[in-house]
Amino acid sequence: MLYKVLDKSAYQDFIKSLIADHQFIGPKKKDKATHDFVPIKDISELDTDYKRTTLPPAKKLLFPPNEELVSYELGDEIVVEPVIEASEKILFGINAWDINGMNFMDKIFTTDFVDANYVAKRKKLTVIGIDSEPTETNFSLSMGADYATEGFDLYITELKDKYFVRVATAKGDGLLTKHTTAMEATNEDFSEYSKYKDDYREKFSKDVRIKNFYDDFEAIYDNEQFWSKVTKDCYSCGSCNLSCPTCFCFNVKDDMQLNLTTGKKTREWDSCMIPEYGLVAGEHNFRPNKENRLKQRYRCKLKTFKEKLGNYSCVGCGRCIEVCMAKINIADDIDSVKKEVSI
Numbered sequence: 001m002l003y004k005v006l007d008k009s010a011y012q013d014f015i016k017s018l019i020a021d022h023q024f025i026g027p028k029k030k031d032k033a034t035h036d037f038v039p040i041k042d043i044s045e046l047d048t049d050y051k052r053t054t055l056p057p058a059k060k061l062l063f064p065p066n067e068e069l070v071s072y073e074l075g076d077e078i079v080v081e082p083v084i085e086a087s088e089k090i091l092f093g094i095n096a097w098d099i100n101g102m103n104f105m106d107k108i109f110t111t112d113f114v115d116a117n118y119v120a121k122r123k124k125l126t127v128i129g130i131d132s133e134p135t136e137t138n139f140s141l142s143m144g145a146d147y148a149t150e151g152f153d154l155y156i157t158e159l160k161d162k163y164f165v166r167v168a169t170a171k172g173d174g175l176l177t178k179h180t181t182a183m184e185a186t187n188e189d190f191s192e193y194s195k196y197k198d199d200y201r202e203k204f205s206k207d208v209r210i211k212n213f214y215d216d217f218e219a220i221y222d223n224e225q226f227w228s229k230v231t232k233d234c235y236s237c238g239s240c241n242l243s244c245p246t247c248f249c250f251n252v253k254d255d256m257q258l259n260l261t262t263g264k265k266t267r268e269w270d271s272c273m274i275p276e277y278g279l280v281a282g283e284h285n286f287r288p289n290k291e292n293r294l295k296q297r298y299r300c301k302l303k304t305f306k307e308k309l310g311n312y313s314c315v316g317c318g319r320c321i322e323v324c325m326a327k328i329n330i331a332d333d334i335d336s337v338k339k340e341v342s343i
């Protein structure tokens, strides 16, 4: 990692130059409450001062909601052609917990099975992170996801009269060299940055008691009364999954043309919270009720992948809390599990 500083007067020209030379994706205000990561053609469209987390999460750039995977033609031989669409892009303005969400997705799509579509897009994505204000629902500090140590090319932090830039890759360093003039960080810069980080951590107001969650969770897993209370208002709408930066379940659809010889396979985001998720042939449903689905979601988020990959499948961004019409709150539920077990 290299550490550099960028003068505030040079910042705007740096961004303008990146926009002029690259396919540039950044946060743009969508409505009163949300931002979205979209192609930016002019710096005036960019709004990095976002308080609410961006919806949908930036995972859509690597794992689109709907994506063609292969096309095929049936004949004397079956011809299957992979469809891999990826182009060089800069993703600018993503914050630490979402970078950590992407790092989790990297593990998912390269462990056990390497997903060529995901990997091609990830390799061509240059990531420039920034800090953004955590909302009151954000508990990423408790999840250890408030700070990104990898998964980006550049990470820019605004200090009083300069920007502190962490340079993680040669690609990131090349962008700085080509588009601006950055200086090596001095000891004073490091001190100011360290003080900034201490102050920044203070901004996370939501704390959860995640330590040893999985033991408590297993102890309460079969407590029907508890789960029925937690899920009583759930509509099984799946919004929590669709807004989550780490949910990766998908369904693969076969679309054959009427000629019955050509067709394509596409994948689309799926949701473990909807009743159809566990439905199989013969009308059997492995998870027929919402209690079963929610506790399985929590197990996946807070236990399974912590054991398998060393990371929670939750970065504590708080999006699922904000989008849930039934006010189901994963952060409060983590604490409720602990409280219930301690009784």
Ligand code: SF4
Pocket (backbone or CB within 6 Å): 233, 234, 235, 236, 237, 238, 239, 240, 241, 273, 323, 324, 325, 326, 327, 328
């Ligand atoms: S927890 Fe909330 S967002 Fe998720 S399925 Fe239930 S009602 Fe929908």
Ligand code: SF4
Pocket (backbone or CB within 6 Å): 240, 243, 244, 245, 246, 247, 301, 313, 314, 315, 316, 317, 318, 319, 320, 321, 330
């Ligand atoms: S489960 Fe909720 S809080 Fe955790 S990463 Fe997903 S959307 Fe964010």
